Amino acid sequence: MDKISIPIGPHHPLLKEPLSMRIDIAGERVLGGTLRLGYVHRGIEKMATQRTYVQDVHLIERICGICSHVHTTTFCLAVEKLLGIEVPPRGQYIRAMMCELERVHSHLLWLGILAKHVGLETVFMHAWHDRELALDIMEGVSGGRVSHAANQIGGVRFDLSPEQVAMIKENVEKLKAQVSGVLDVIENEPALRARTQGVAPVSADLIRDYCVVGPVARASGIDVDLRRDDPWPPYDQLDVNVITRPEGDAWARTLIRALETRESLRLCEILLSQMPVGPVTVRAPRKVPEGEVVTRSEAPRGEVLYYLRSDGSDKPARLKVRTPTLAVLSLLPEQLSKIHVADIPVVLAGIDLCIACADR
Amino acid sequence: MVKQIDLITLLERIEAETGCQCEVYQGITDEDALYIPVEDLGAVIGMLREDFGCYHLSGITAQQRESQPGEIELIYHFWHGKGLSLLLRLPADDPRVASLIATIPGADFYEREAAEMYGVTFTGREETPRLLLPDDWDQGPPFIRREESDG
């Protein structure tokens, strides 16, 4: 059969964000592919040096819609380290709670996308119905569904009143019950398993060579989770269960994200129950002393790295953001060989693309 | 769990095995950092991977410090339980460094971004295609400080 090249993107039903891929196929077998990023490149790193640190918190939030909170958290941690200030414990707990809720939201969104691409529209609808509950919680405390503007340098922007805490607890309980149903389907549905098991397996050595992070790496047995291995407070006081699977195929990636959702809800409950009292923020000076810092966090998609250099003024001299999707995308051409055309959606969904993150 | 490497041990082992002269860089808060001569990059990274099991490259930062405009600095961020950054200094008029993609294929995207944003040439790879900038961008590396306009 002749080799033909089909374009996927920049606009395609498969992609939430623009990404250009050319996939070579012969019949129903995929031979390989190339990809081109940059359709959503906004020049955030350059813009960050032209704005003050306070403005940058709002700029960084817009790198990505789904992992906005973890980006601002990592940035604020970097600036706070340079300033030498420490966020009060209550502020740390609120930050972590929003991070975990965001992880739940991100995984439920991904789950719906995977189900839709595989033809399980019902699971897509149910998963996104449950995701609304997570968004309602985040809106109830911060006022925004996806861009919360929760962080500021020195802490968080809002405190939780007792009514809000009660609301969050009640909704997290509801979410746990509802999510259980969807996750049971994921774990036990034979059709989903048939579509994802054995698809595009990746060995642990390949993961190491390509420096892949996040659930994709954990699905191949790499036991790394920055919440446990390089924690910022309060994660150092929490006992995070890191879930790994040995198979390395699309099924393992599916299962890991499903289990991580459960784990995140459990962490949310612990954070709520152990929340200390006190202030949520400290005052931060506008000018940041000279220095450099590297901070890392575990975003829903993996390790996010921020390098910040300050020259003593109120604007950063250099900001470098390395998002997890960029690390995972380098593995994509490798994964695209030896699969069927019908597996392309499954492979892409397994990577959990966030092109806005990758392009910045 | 990954095991952590003590910085002094690492420095001694590098000097013993590869003979290159590195120095500890104290400028990054709470992070181990070493200055590496440009030509020894491959040897040091090979040693890190084989002897210390430090294989995870988180990213490559390229920057041009205002105090030293004649130099482009590359920082290779590694992580092995804690962070380790390797700094290189390249001359700004001809920044060249050996490419890592033969040993670390995952460095591809980071090298391409440094190449298009700062004009760094990575030797040993056949082509360095654009990653983020559009195909018709013709105004040169956007991050380089130019005398006539602000960087």
Added chain:
Amino acid sequence: MIRGLFYLLIFPGLAFQVVCGFAFEWIDRKLLARFQRRIGPPWYQPLADLIKLFSKEDLLPLGAYDFVDLMLPLISLSAVLTAGLYIPIARFTPFSFEGDLIVIQFLMSVPTLAYYLAGIASVGIYSILGGGRSLLQYFSYEVPLLITISGPAVMAGSWSVAEISSSQLTMGPFIIFQPLGFILAVVGLIGKLKRDPLDIPSASSEVVGGSLTEFSGAKLGFWHLVMNVQAVVGIFLLVNLYMGWSNLTFPFAAILVFLVECLLMVLILSGASAVFARLRIDQLAGLGWRILVPLALLQLGFVILMGV
């Protein structure tokens, strides 16, 4: 002559089948929505969609054939409408002859071939892929379907759908004697209608729109009509083959029973659509030849033995 035109155009011909097609689409979408915790469209949605499609601009890619693209859905539509004429609607059969089951099967396959040709004629890469997949799918479900629907024919001793239906007055509904056959026939129907879980030719995440990617405006409207009428005719066929005419006697008994049986079929089709994930084409081919064909032969063999 007037009566003939009435049969052709009003009942059980064009108007009746198109209205049933709208009703089917509405019930299907409403059921699917309710399964998915949504509300679903109002009753006039299918009609509104069709009117909207007919009022849209007709875009044609470079290299595609305008006349062919128009004729393909029209020919398919006339084929399925004709197929519907031979199927009894609650005991009412104006046209019926010995062997019309074979003719119906043939006419119902015309849209599949037209779908493939539409893909080829549309020039775009996704259309060609979708068209190719539809033929691959056809080879996987058509053989078991043909073997399966021979079962009721053998049992009734006739190849006329009206005869098969009326013989169930004395023998009882065939679904009791051929439950496996019924399930296989439903699977075959899902494949023929290209519905979830067998909507491989038009899987949007893989081939965007399949053969119909480049269709727009009135041509796409006609294709929608084809899909709906094909579904309705398929349902009528299976209801007559497996559930037949009933012995109940109360006012409007035949009509009510027929209605209930059709709604049951719609429920089965919508439920399958909601519950199952889409198969891959190689999984379908494996399923078709390794499982469905042997089971169909088994069922047919059983029927023959029972008759002997």
